[in-house]
Amino acid sequence: xxxxxxxxxxxxxxxxxxxxxxxxxxxxxxxxxxxxxxxxxxxxxxxxxxxxxxxxxxxxxxxxxxxxxxxxxxxxxxxxxxxxxxxxxxxxxxxxxxxxxxxxxxxxxxxxxxxxxxxxxxxxxxxxxxxxxxxxxxxxxxxxxxxxxxxxxxxxxxxxxxxxxxxxxxxxxxxxxxxxxxxxxxxxxxxxxxxxxxxxxxxxxxxxxxxxxxxxxxxxxxxxxxxxxxxxxxxxxxxxxxxxxxxxxxxxxxxxxxxxxxxxxxxxxxxxxxxxxxxxxxxxxxxxxxxxxxxxxxxxxxxxxxxxxxxxxxxxxxxxxxxxxxxxxxxxxxxxxxxxxxxxxxxxxxxxxxxxxxxxxxxxxxxxxxxxxxxxxxxxxxxxxxxxxxxxxxxxxxxxxxxxxxxxxxxxxxxxxxxxxxxxxxxxxxxxxxxxxxxxxxxxxxxxxxxxx
Numbered sequence: 001x002x003x004x005x006x007x008x009x010x011x012x013x014x015x016x017x018x019x020x021x022x023x024x025x026x027x028x029x030x031x032x033x034x035x036x037x038x039x040x041x042x043x044x045x046x047x048x049x050x051x052x053x054x055x056x057x058x059x060x061x062x063x064x065x066x067x068x069x070x071x072x073x074x075x076x077x078x079x080x081x082x083x084x085x086x087x088x089x090x091x092x093x094x095x096x097x098x099x100x101x102x103x104x105x106x107x108x109x110x111x112x113x114x115x116x117x118x119x120x121x122x123x124x125x126x127x128x129x130x131x132x133x134x135x136x137x138x139x140x141x142x143x144x145x146x147x148x149x150x151x152x153x154x155x156x157x158x159x160x161x162x163x164x165x166x167x168x169x170x171x172x173x174x175x176x177x178x179x180x181x182x183x184x185x186x187x188x189x190x191x192x193x194x195x196x197x198x199x200x201x202x203x204x205x206x207x208x209x210x211x212x213x214x215x216x217x218x219x220x221x222x223x224x225x226x227x228x229x230x231x232x233x234x235x236x237x238x239x240x241x242x243x244x245x246x247x248x249x250x251x252x253x254x255x256x257x258x259x260x261x262x263x264x265x266x267x268x269x270x271x272x273x274x275x276x277x278x279x280x281x282x283x284x285x286x287x288x289x290x291x292x293x294x295x296x297x298x299x300x301x302x303x304x305x306x307x308x309x310x311x312x313x314x315x316x317x318x319x320x321x322x323x324x325x326x327x328x329x330x331x332x333x334x335x336x337x338x339x340x341x342x343x344x345x346x347x348x349x350x351x352x353x354x355x356x357x358x359x360x361x362x363x364x365x366x367x368x369x370x371x372x373x374x375x376x377x378x379x380x381x382x383x384x385x386x387x388x389x390x391x392x393x394x395x396x397x398x399x400x401x402x403x404x405x406x407x408x409x410x411x412x413x414x415x416x417x418x419x420x421x422x423x424x425x426x427x428x429x430x431x432x433x434x435x436x437x438x439x440x441x442x443x444x445x446x447x448x449x450x451x452x453x
Contacts (some may be wrong), residue, residue: 096129274400299391308358308365420445
């Protein structure tokens with residue numbers, strides 16, 4: 001009997017404790033959900049993934065060993081290469097977004113992130129998972145024009161020649177236009193008073209299709225800058241994209257019944273009340289919102305990194321969007337439905353791509369995208385937003401009940417035990433004793449090790 005057959009025997013039954021779950025393994029192996037994959041060794045996890053992936057040999061070789069990132073490839077990615085810096089690559093399970101099942105690759109060093117996202121996704125599945133939708137992939141390029149005496153007249157002239165500028169920008173990337181993208185519109189923003197004097201800023205609005213789009217919009221801005229100078233009668237300085245991709249927003253939502261939060265220690269309605277109170281705190285207080293949103297990015301960044309996308313761009317866009325009203329606030333909103341279920345929503349810019357850059361050069365990024373099974377940048381963004389929402393819910397639930405440290409420290413204890421020199425055979429026992437003693441420190445781990453040797 002194959003590993004896949006063994007897994008099938010353990011698939012979810014709605015009335016049983018969950019071991020593994022699937023939508024339809026025979027028709028869509030890529031989306032096998034290994035709910036208790038954490039109970040397997042890394043080698044067995046990898047083997048299980050290999051059973052459900054096409055072309056698994058090449059993909060698996062890209063996840064481990066020298067095939068993950070050959071030094072020769074790394075040398076072509078950045079300057080002065082001396083080696084590779086590795087992060088643990090995990091897989092979050094149970095995710096269902098818009099009715100489709102996903103295994104989520106996550107590259108992250110922080111304990112509890114993968115487990116927390118997987119658990120919240122498990123609860124979400126009981127109500128149909130996450131719903132998500134996206135704006136079209138519109139990115140902005142900005143052209144800064146200085147030395148203009150009459151800003152309003154210059155603005156009028158640029159808008160009068162808008163169609164010509166759009167045509168010129170699209171001449172620079174005809175391939176993008178054939179794919180249904182390209183420059184679609186131009187905006188002009190005026191700043192009459194700045195430390196450097198008056199500024200006129202031209203915005204190119206470009207549909208970048210399945211690319212992140214930085215190179216595309218930057219090239220277009222560079223190309224039309226001389227014409228902008230002629231029309232505006234000023235001089236151009238910066239020609240660069242904006243990471244505040246406010247026309248490329250993605251929204252994910254979830255609904256979870258109150259009874260799903262029931263535990264021996266807490267009633268579901270009490271948990272929801274605590275979640276709402278914690279969310280309100282983040283909505284009004286930027287000091288709390290900073291940590292609240294960081295928790296969201298704990299889920300988002302690992303997927304962005306794993307798929308070879310620019311996590312700094314996503315971070316910048318998310319935090320700028322969180323403050324777009326003039327008050328830095330939460331990226332998520334939580335409320336209750338008429339039937340008292342918990343309802344959550346997240347909206348944020350999501351400038352991710354599937355073509356170009358690291359997504360095509362880094363073997364592990366390519367393998368992670370194959371594991372995820374997304375077919376477009378918009379779909380990728382929707383999945384990432386769902387992971388961020390799940391991560392936020394996990395944090396709020398923990399804060400509203402036993403506190404954030406209980407689950408986190410149990411996983412953190414493994415790192416501490418390793419620091420103290422615990423072997424693989426000693427690890428579980430050292431962790432168990434540290435957690436029981438509520439003293440998760442290297443000193444305590446060392447003392448425990450002395451006692452068992």
